[in-house]
Amino acid sequence: KNEVEQSPQNLTAQEGEFITINCSYSVGISALHWLQQHPGGGIVSLFMLSSGKKKHGRLIATINIQEKHSSLHITASHPRDSAVYICAVSQGAQKLVFGQGTRLTINP
Amino acid sequence: ETGVTQSPTHLIKTRGQQVTLRCSSQSGHNTVSWYQQALGQGPQFIFQYYREEENGRGNFPPRFSGLQFPNYSSELNVNALELDDSALYLCASSPAPGANVLTFGAGSRLTVL
Numbered sequence: 001k002n003e004v005e006q007s008p009q010n011l012t013a014q015e016g017e018f019i020t021i022n023c024s025y026s027v028g029i030s031a032l033h034w035l036q037q038h039p040g041g042g043i044v045s046l047f048m049l050s051s052g053k054k055k056h057g058r059l060i061a062t063i064n065i066q067e068k069h070s071s072l073h074i075t076a077s078h079p080r081d082s083a084v085y086i087c088a089v090s091q092g093a094q095k096l097v098f099g100q101g102t103r104l105t106i107n108p
Numbered sequence: 109e110t111g112v113t114q115s116p117t118h119l120i121k122t123r124g125q126q127v128t129l130r131c132s133s134q135s136g137h138n139t140v141s142w143y144q145q146a147l148g149q150g151p152q153f154i155f156q157y158y159r160e161e162e163n164g165r166g167n168f169p170p171r172f173s174g175l176q177f178p179n180y181s182s183e184l185n186v187n188a189l190e191l192d193d194s195a196l197y198l199c200a201s202s203p204a205p206g207a208n209v210l211t212f213g214a215g216s217r218l219t220v221l
Contacts, residue, residue: 043215086150088150098152
């Protein structure tokens, strides 16, 4: 079992739908990151969370430390949101452990 | 200079060869981490450098080595290339180890034939 598990692995939705991507982890963490990776490889950091909830535009990230679970939500999804979304956890100051990613496709 | 720049963007090598990948960190970021991302997988931590010293290492053999320079640039060197080394190699810089600002480069895609 991977230390960081994401679900679903693939998600296809219509423009405008509300999207939820889930992340569960089994190790102690100092923080959790949500990252976006577009075709070609570039990774953009969306959020870093250690508790509670953060919002940026149409993106919302939540974390439940007791349940070792985080969710990334996208409201009013748009085709430009199509990308791979990756959950990663910080173990100490050095290491990020990544999930396998969720491939999101938003159709017009 | 803003952002993280990696070079080359793509390269092809053969088994047994050596490769050097380069990363230019964001100005003021004295910490750089390198990751290997195989096709369809999440990135795997290779190692981190902080103030020109190795500051943590993942489960990679010694033929993966690195250097960090005072001008915020760094290198990842891989000796005796194997087919399984084919992957996207990403570097990420931050102002300090564990800082909540993390900037990734676009990656170097290595193909080993």
